Amino acid sequence: MPPTLLSKTDLVFIKYGDTTDIDFSRYFVFEDHNGVTLSVNSEIDIYTVGVQSHTLKATDDFGNLTDISFNVEIIATPDTPGLKPYYVDGVLIVNKKHPLPQNYHPNEDLEAGTQVRKLIREMQSLGYDVHDAYSGFRSYELQNTLFTNYSNRDGIEKAETYSARPGYSEHQTGLAFDILQGSSGLLIEVEPEITWIKEHAHEYGFIVRYLEGETDITGYKYEPWHLRYVGDIAESVYQSGLTLEAYLGVSGGDYFR
Ligand SMILES: [Zn+2]
Incomplete structure (x- = not known):
């Protein structure tokens, strides 16, 4: 046998x-x-x-x-020789298993930037408490500085629970945006704003990237403020109810240690 x-x-x-x-x-x-x-x-x-x-x-x-x-x-790691940005079905994937090369520095995507400002203006016109400013593109160098500072302050293990290692932040794509609360300027995480974002972001080509209860797949806790521009497929991803990883069938979760 x-x-x-x-x-x-x-x-x-x-x-x-x-x-x-x-x-x-x-x-x-x-x-x-x-x-x-x-x-x-x-x-x-x-x-x-x-x-x-x-x-x-x-x-x-x-x-x-x-x-x-x-x-x-x-x-790979961000310093892997010849590493290229990881595209699946035309969608750039960055998560804790798929870093970007150190030298990938696209700046804010023009279309995504236009769309996020449209979304913000629409929310403001509906009376929501949303800031004009947002946190968008972050270079490898900036993420490196931030992560180093957080690690020095809180220790690496703690820092990793709320900040990406350099090369692993979706903000380095120029396609990710953190929406801020108007009154405080902090990351938006209160109702009714976050429900509006959840239900309407796809109309602007965005998905809420780190969904509630999906940490095992996304590698992050729920972040109602973090939007990722995916363009035309936003509606379909939204309707699927899936994480971007599950939708595209790619691996995610925690760093490979
Ligand atoms: Zn973010």
Whole structure:
């Protein structure tokens, strides 16, 4: 009887350029009657960022064999040589698994900027307490300064709960905007403003990027103020009720440590 698979990991993450041997028994658990050994008979390309398909071979002492298909994703860091911004179906993805290159510096996207100002003006005309100013494009260097300051003040672990590491902030895309409360100038997080934003942002090409209860997928707690410009697909993403990661079928969640 060939080895029986009890549980598997659908996507195995490997750091770019990491030559350490992988212990596949961490990811694939077999019923161990007769000593199961695991091997991958195709070469994992640790120098190509992205998802690759491979086959795991589980062999027992009698030579019985089970093949398991699985995917590996090579995870980059902002200083990975030749790293390019990660587009899926034409949508730029930045999250804790998919950083931007250090030197990616697009400034504020013109169309997105126009749309966010339209959204703000509309909210103001409806009487909502929204600031003229917003927090948009942030360069790698600025995010580096912010994150370093937060880490020095609160420690890295605490800082990571509310601030992205440099290269991992969606604000570096020029497509992300934090909406501010008019009266306080702080990030907007009160009713009725946040419900209006949730229900109408897509009409301007935006999605609320970090949805409530989706931290495992987005890597962030609920941020009612953080909008991401996705243009034409905003309506469809909104109607799906999914995170951008789930909508596009890309990995997310926490940093790969
Ligand atoms: Zn933000």
